[in-house]
Amino acid sequence: MTMAVKHMNYKTMGKISEIVSSTMDMADICHHIVAQLTQILRLKGAAIMVLNRKTGELELASSAGLSQKYLSKGPISASKSIAATLTDGPVAIYNVQDDPRLQYPEEAMAEGIASILSLPLVLRGRPLGVLRVYTTEPWEFTMEDITFMQAIADIITLAIENLRITHAYKTSISVLKELRDRKQFGTPAM
Numbered sequence: 001m002t003m004a005v006k007h008m009n010y011k012t013m014g015k016i017s018e019i020v021s022s023t024m025d026m027a028d029i030c031h032h033i034v035a036q037l038t039q040i041l042r043l044k045g046a047a048i049m050v051l052n053r054k055t056g057e058l059e060l061a062s063s064a065g066l067s068q069k070y071l072s073k074g075p076i077s078a079s080k081s082i083a084a085t086l087t088d089g090p091v092a093i094y095n096v097q098d099d100p101r102l103q104y105p106e107e108a109m110a111e112g113i114a115s116i117l118s119l120p121l122v123l124r125g126r127p128l129g130v131l132r133v134y135t136t137e138p139w140e141f142t143m144e145d146i147t148f149m150q151a152i153a154d155i156i157t158l159a160i161e162n163l164r165i166t167h168a169y170k171t172s173i174s175v176l177k178e179l180r181d182r183k184q185f186g187t188p189a190m
Contacts, residue, residue: 033046037064046065121153
């Protein structure tokens with residue numbers, strides 16, 4: 001790895017950490033992360049998708065660099081669209097034209113996507129979703145590329161979990177305050 005590439009990785013990691021620590025809004029975090037990844041790493045695009053456990057689909061949280069036509073191509077099945085990501089870890093697809101793991105290969109080609117790296121967002125063995133990065137030129141992802149991008153995916157996972165915990169904490173405080181106020185003013189509890 002050259003010093004320029006190492007610098008790019010450090011710069012990217014710094015920007016992602018800054019985004020995560022600067023806001024408590026999940027939509028903002030996701031939007032800024034995919035935008036920064038696309039810009040700094042000169043990608044075609046990037047997307048964060050969360051797993052809907054009821055439907056078994058990956059739902060778009062945020063994307064950058066991808067057209068609305070591509071994003072609305074149809075439901076993304078967690079069991080059909082690069083499914084091994086959620087069970088086995090990162091999946092690198094060198095050529096979208098001839099890879100059977102893609103659910104929508106024709107739409108990917110029409111979008112100008114050549115290669116995809118799909119990374120799991122997993123917390124304590126429980127899949128939460130995926131981070132996907134897309135390139136316009138075929139990219140033979142190295143182990144170093146995959147390790148770096150998995151670190152970014154892990155930061156996203158921790159941010160999601162942190163926001164969920166914070167939301168649950170705030171909700172608990174509100175409920176406790178409401179119960180305290182009812183007791184204080186003699187209002188019967190429901």
